[in-house]
Amino acid sequence: LGQVHRAFLQDGRMVAIKVQYPGIRDEVELALAALSLVPEAGPLRRHGMDLDHHRRMLRSTLEQELDYGIEAATQQRARLLAGPGVVVPRIHGEHCRRTILVEDWEDGLPIEDAIGWTQEDRDAVGAALVRRFLRQTLREGLLHGDPHPGNLRLRRGATGIEIVQYDYG
Numbered sequence: 393l394g395q396v397h398r399a400f401l402q403d404g405r406m407v408a409i410k411v412q413y414p415g416i417r418d419e420v421e422l423a424l425a426a427l428s429l430v431p432e433a434g435p436l437r438r439h440g441m442d443l444d445h446h447r448r449m450l451r452s453t454l455e456q457e458l459d460y461g462i463e464a465a466t467q468q469r470a471r472l473l474a475g476p477g478v479v480v481p482r483i484h485g486e487h488c489r490r491t492i493l494v495e496d497w498e499d500g501l502p503i504e505d506a507i508g509w510t511q512e513d514r515d516a517v518g519a520a521l522v523r524r525f526l527r528q529t530l531r532e533g534l535l536h537g538d539p540h541p542g543n544l545r546l547r548r549g550a551t552g553i554e555i556v557q558y559d560y561g
Contacts, residue, residue, distance in 0.1 A: 393420075393457060393561075398497055405496070407484060408558075410460065412491035420454050457561050460493040466534070467495070467560035473532040477520055477549065479556045500545020500556035516553045517546060524555050536560070 394412040401407055427447060456462050464483045471480035479498050487494035506517045528535045536543070538559055545556040 394460075394491075394493075401484070401487075407487075408481065408495050408497045410493040410495075412458065412460065417458055420458065424451055424454070459490055460488060460561070461490055463559075463561040464488050464493055470532070470534055470536070470557070470560055473534060474557075475523075475527050475531075476551060477554050478524055478527075479547075479549075479554055480560075481556075481558065498545070498556045498558075500547040500554075503541045503544050503546055506546060513553070520553045520555055524557070 393416050394410050396408050396410045399407055399409045424447070427450070430443065464485060467480060468483050468485075471482060474480045479500075481495040481498045484494040484496075503517075506514055509517070536557060538561075539557075543557065543559040545558070547554050547556060
């Protein structure tokens with residue numbers, strides 16, 4: 393729905409700017425309209441699937457995904473809740489808009505790079521990821537909904553392996 397670019401604020405701080413693709417809202421509406429043409433017949437009806445409910449839920453989710461203000465608020469909350477060893481970039485709310493998100497640029501290595509690390513470091517990465525998942529679900533009550541490799545980075549911090557977690561839309 394958008395693309396992230398590295399940029400600098402006027403004071404020299406490096407930031408990541410997520411910009412929504414022009415016209416994406418209209419494209420989403422067209423896709424949702426096409427989905428409404430899918431009939432509730434055959435296996436869907438036989439298994440009691442409420443396709444209208446799924447359409448409404450999808451619409452609501454996509455509307456939230458298209459509002460970077462909601463994402464900024466969620467990310468700020470996640471930053472406050474994150475425990476040791478987790479880095480959630482700070483939001484620059486004064487520069488954010490509904491279609492623009494500005495946050496600190498946080499460096500890290502792609503998770504795939506850990507393949508070349510020592511066994512001890514790979515074990516530390518695995519333990520950090522499990523701790524992150526458990527903390528989110530059992531303590532924070534705010535589970536990251538899209539934890540794919542593009543939204544996670546790794547780095548070595550003062551206390552060991554740190555997880556940098558992006559994208560709270």
